[in-house]
Amino acid sequence: MVLALSLRYYLYFHVGEMDASAGEDGPDDGVCLEGVNADSLGQFDDKRMDDSEALIGGTRMFQRIKFFVLSIVSILIGMKVTLKNLFSPAVTLQYPREKQPMKENFRGMVDLVPEKCVICYMCIKICPVAALDLAHKQTVEADKKKLAITKFTFNGELCCFCGLCEEICPTDAIYLNKMYEVAAFTHEEINNIDLMDKEKYKQLENNQPK
Numbered sequence: 782m783v784l785a786l787s788l789r790y791y792l793y794f795h796v797g798e799m800d801a802s803a804g805e806d807g808p809d810d811g812v813c814l815e816g817v818n819a820d821s822l823g824q825f826d827d828k829r830m831d832d833s834e835a836l837i838g839g840t841r842m843f844q845r846i847k848f849f850v851l852s853i854v855s856i857l858i859g860m861k862v863t864l865k866n867l868f869s870p871a872v873t874l875q876y877p878r879e880k881q882p883m884k885e886n887f888r889g890m891v892d893l894v895p896e897k898c899v900i901c902y903m904c905i906k907i908c909p910v911a912a913l914d915l916a917h918k919q920t921v922e923a924d925k926k927k928l929a930i931t932k933f934t935f936n937g938e939l940c941c942f943c944g945l946c947e948e949i950c951p952t953d954a955i956y957l958n959k960m961y962e963v964a965a966f967t968h969e970e971i972n973n974i975d976l977m978d979k980e981k982y983k984q985l986e987n988n989q990p991k
């Protein structure tokens with residue numbers, strides 16, 4: 782009931798405000814409601830006008846509070862993701878000062894433990910891009926024949942990091958390490974890496990950003 786009365790007085794108040802009499806040359810440029818009889822709308826006595834103004838003031842105050850609360854709620858909903866992440870631990874790293882630890886199954890550069898290699902050539906045969914090159918020689922020590930690697934190189938430009946050489950190796954001699962920052966200034970530095978050299982990736986690591 783109060784709400785209905787409020788709406789009625791609210792409508793009257795605005796209609797009265799917007800009503801403007803037409804001049805001799807036609808209606809004013811301002812807002813004008815033709816056909817509305819302002820006299821018929823202004824039949825309220827002073828007491829009712831006071832009550833209506835109080836109601837209008839209360840309604841307006843209520844609406845302003847409502848809009849304010851809704852605005853705050855709307856902003857909070859919009860900022861939900863921001864607020865959620867504001868107090869969460871950062872997931873970004875200050876690279877290159879901080880490094881991302883690689884997952885267990887990450888495949889980096891091909892590496893070798895020469896002592897474990899039995900020169901079976903299985904990695905050479907399975908490599909789909911011929912990125913590995915192996916050569917050996919036979920030696921005789923104490924009347925025993927032995928095989929020795931004379932060349933085991935890796936072409937980092939050809940390798941597609943499929944991991945097949947690692948999978949097929951019967952002694953786990955060849956594997957893919959966790960390096961992901963290898964950089965070179967010339968092709969020669971990276972397409973003919975000597976896997977027998979323990980320091981093979983040292984220079985390439987030095988080319989990383991500091």
Ligand code: SF4
Pocket residue numbers: 891907908909910911912913939940941942943944945946947
């Ligand atoms: S990871 Fe794949 S492409 Fe690279 S050397 Fe091994 S078998 Fe060849």
Ligand code: SF4
Pocket residue numbers: 897898899900901902903904905915949950951952953954955
């Ligand atoms: S598969 Fe393993 S053991 Fe065989 S040649 Fe390659 S690295 Fe050596």
